[in-house]
Structures are given as C-alpha cells and as structure tokens.
Amino acid sequence: MLKVLIACVWLLGSAYGAMAHATSVVFLNPGMSTETFWVSYAQFMQAGAKDLGLHLRVRYSERNTQNTLIQAREALQGNERPDYLVLVNEQYVAPQILRMAQGSGVKLLLVNNALTADQVQMLGHDVDWLGSMVPDDEQAGYLMLSDLLRQHGPVAPGESIDLLAFSGFKNTPAAQLREQGLHRALAEHPEVRLRQLVYGEWSRQRAFEQATQLFKRYPQTALVWSANDEMALGAMQALQGSGQMPGKHVLFSALNSSPEILHARLDGRLSTLVAGHFTLGGWAMVLIHDDAKGVDIGAFGGRDRQEALFQLIDAAQAQRLLGATARVDFRALSAVGKPASYRYPFSLQLLLR
Incomplete structure (x- = not known):
C-alpha cells in the first residue's frame, strides 16, 4: 500500500514534543x-x-x-x-x-x-x-462513470452501452452518495443502459460471485462501475474467467489506492481510478x-x-502513489x-x- 510513514516531524519546541498529558x-x-x-x-x-x-x-x-x-x-x-x-x-x-x-x-x-x-x-x-x-463521495461516483464514458467514446445514434454497477453496503452513506453520483452521470448520458446495480458490500469475493452471474446474464456489458477497489478486482476476476480481458473487452472503474488496484491502473486492466x-x-x-x-x-x-x-x-500518479x-x-x-x-x-x- 501507499507508504505513508511521514518523515517530517519538525521538533520546533517542547509544546509539540514530550508532554505531561498528550491529547x-x-x-x-x-x-x-x-x-x-x-x-x-x-x-x-x-x-x-x-x-x-x-x-x-x-x-x-x-x-x-x-x-x-x-x-x-x-x-x-x-x-x-x-x-x-x-x-x-x-x-x-x-x-x-x-x-x-x-x-x-x-x-x-x-x-x-x-x-x-x-x-x-x-x-x-x-x-x-x-x-x-x-x-465528496457523490463527485467520486460521478467522476468514475464520466471518465469511463470518455474512454469508451461515443456510440452511433440509436445504439447503447451496457453498464453494470457494484455498490457497497446499502445502509452506508458513502455508498449511497457514490450511487447518486453514478445516477447523475447516467442522467447526462441516455445512451448508457444500467443493466443492474448490486450491493457487493465492499467484498472482492461477493463481487466475484455476483459478476460471474451478471456477465452471463448481460453478455453485451461494456462498462463496469465499482464503488471500491476490492469489488472491481472481484469483477475483473470474473470477467477473466469468462475468457475476456479487463481493459480490452470491458472497461472498469474503481475507487481507492491499494497496490493491487494501482498496478491494475498501470497495466491497463483498470481504465478509471479515483482516490484520495x-x-x-x-x-x-x-x-x-x-x-x-x-x-x-x-x-x-x-x-x-x-x-x-x-x-x-x-x-504517473499511480506510480507515484506506489513508489x-x-x-x-x-x-x-x-x-x-x-x-x-x-x-x-x-x-x-x-x-x-
């Protein structure tokens, strides 16, 4: 994971050093x-x-x-x-x-x-x-789909783009807000058909099991939106199991900055990453x-x-966060x-x- 050992502890005075009672x-x-x-x-x-x-x-x-x-x-x-x-x-x-x-x-x-x-x-x-x-979770959800569509490119009049979405826990505000951002982007792009949104509960294994069935149910899926990295990785694994390649046959988005998802961004399996x-x-x-x-x-x-x-x-930023x-x-x-x-x-x- 991102190395966050901070090397800038400026000892400018005892007020910030040893204290009788640290908060x-x-x-x-x-x-x-x-x-x-x-x-x-x-x-x-x-x-x-x-x-x-x-x-x-x-x-x-x-x-x-x-x-x-x-x-x-x-x-x-x-x-x-x-x-x-x-x-x-x-x-x-x-x-x-x-x-x-x-x-x-x-x-x-x-x-x-x-x-x-x-x-x-x-x-x-x-x-x-x-x-x-x-x-700003709502903005994160919006950014992910908007950037996926930018990379996918426009479609001919009358054609559509099939999308699958993986959210977290239904009763978690962050998941709800990311979904709202997703729907805001969908409202701007009527050519996108949200085939199904499921609750992967932030879990790679759950998303893998859900995606295995969903890719069979919706074989024309072109985009996958995921509210975190673990669910995206699970869905990618399911797609690979079907003989297709993430980043080539289906474009994926994810949120977070784990080493595994950063590597996926670098090698092209992940098309869109939001973090911070x-x-x-x-x-x-x-x-x-x-x-x-x-x-x-x-x-x-x-x-x-x-x-x-x-x-x-x-x-470049993914590499920076990794190294x-x-x-x-x-x-x-x-x-x-x-x-x-x-x-x-x-x-x-x-x-x-």
Whole structure:
C-alpha cells in the first residue's frame, strides 16, 4: 500500500514534543485489520497523530457493528476515557454511539460517513458532537462513470452501452452518495443502459460471485462501475474467467489506492481510478489537535465539513502513489496562529507534489 510513514516531524519546541498529558484519541475503525484501505487509512492517521503530539489508539471492528458498539462502550464508559473518539457512521451505527457518549466528557468526531438527515432529525438537539468530516463521495461516483464514458467514446445514434454497477453496503452513506453520483452521470448520458446495480458490500469475493452471474446474464456489458477497489478486482476476476480481458473487452472503474488496484491502473486492466479519501483520518487529526489547543475549528471552514479529496489518478500518479514516500508536515496545516481567512488546505496533492 501507499507508504505513508511521514518523515517530517519538525521538533520546533517542547509544546509539540514530550508532554505531561498528550491529547488522547481512539479511532473506531470499521474495517478489517487485514483490509488494505482501512490499514493504510489508520497508518496515515498515526503519522498525523505522531507529528501533532497526539496519542492515537486504533480499534478495528473487523466489519462487525456489534464489535464497534462494544469498543465504543469501553472507550466512553471505561476507566481510561480518551479526550476524543473518532468514528464512522458505517451501517448507521453513529446515533447509538452519540447517545452513549452523552455525559462522558469525550468529544466525538465523525469521519467518512456523517449522520444522515433523518438521523440528525431523530437525534434532535439533545445530542452534541464536535463535527464531521467527509469526502465528496457523490463527485467520486460521478467522476468514475464520466471518465469511463470518455474512454469508451461515443456510440452511433440509436445504439447503447451496457453498464453494470457494484455498490457497497446499502445502509452506508458513502455508498449511497457514490450511487447518486453514478445516477447523475447516467442522467447526462441516455445512451448508457444500467443493466443492474448490486450491493457487493465492499467484498472482492461477493463481487466475484455476483459478476460471474451478471456477465452471463448481460453478455453485451461494456462498462463496469465499482464503488471500491476490492469489488472491481472481484469483477475483473470474473470477467477473466469468462475468457475476456479487463481493459480490452470491458472497461472498469474503481475507487481507492491499494497496490493491487494501482498496478491494475498501470497495466491497463483498470481504465478509471479515483482516490484520495484514505487521507481523511490524517486531516481529522489536525482538527482534533486544533480543537484541543482552543481553536474554534468551525471558524476555519465549518463544523461539518465536506473535503474535495477525490481525484482521477492517471498512470504517473499511480506510480507515484506506489513508489513514493509521502512527506506531509501536519503541523504546518494547523490553524493555530493563522488569520481568520485561513482555510485548511486538505488535498491529495499534499502527497503527490
């Protein structure tokens, strides 16, 4: 995976060095401890925490929401409560944790999947949290199909293009938003026929099994849209099993930046790749650092933030993500001492430059 060991810990003073009490953070990671995306996500968080003088503990749910709730209870009601709890609204788990946190003295920050509008209304004003930080998932879904169609090229009048789509968990906001982006692009291209959208639940094996049947059902499939890398790789495997070649007979898109999907982008099996949101946890460490320093983070871009982190990854950038060691000075991103006009410059470009 992308090497995210950050080599720029500038020891400019004891305020950022050894501290009598480092601000403590627990991250409830919804993924598997062997899952490339969530492991790299946590590594980038750890790099940010180290640079900023935070003490970060990562707990993996192993894709089990009951584990998440148990871990949340331990963090919020145990003897060693952290100063901050970072969580993901994966499978709509956040409201239970927000209620659990009331009166604990622990500040909560949501990342990647924020509360839905219905959840906000249901919780009312009695429940409070520090804020939320999410990527532009709808734009990511839109970018993937738009770029696939650019590479496919136009069709003759009266002809159509068959598309298959693989989304994540149905009750996960990020998956829903990526689907919305897909449908926005479809509305602009009536020549595309979405033959079927299935929920691969972010799983390579599930997508492989689904795609094996779908390619038989829709033999004219020309495009495959996938909401993450694992599902794209599973669908590619299914296509190869049918005797066809990804990138030649069918064009694929994917989202994420695992080594395997980056190699697929480089060798042409993957036509379109969107990435960038693995950085979100690291940027969240900057917000927590600043809040702990007394900064009103809402004054520098809002309490509930959507960051434009996703971008199309070309071959040169894929190679850079594979081979380069990212160097980010997280402390330089802090709003401490910055003018009121300052806005956090969170972007994948900070790693690619």
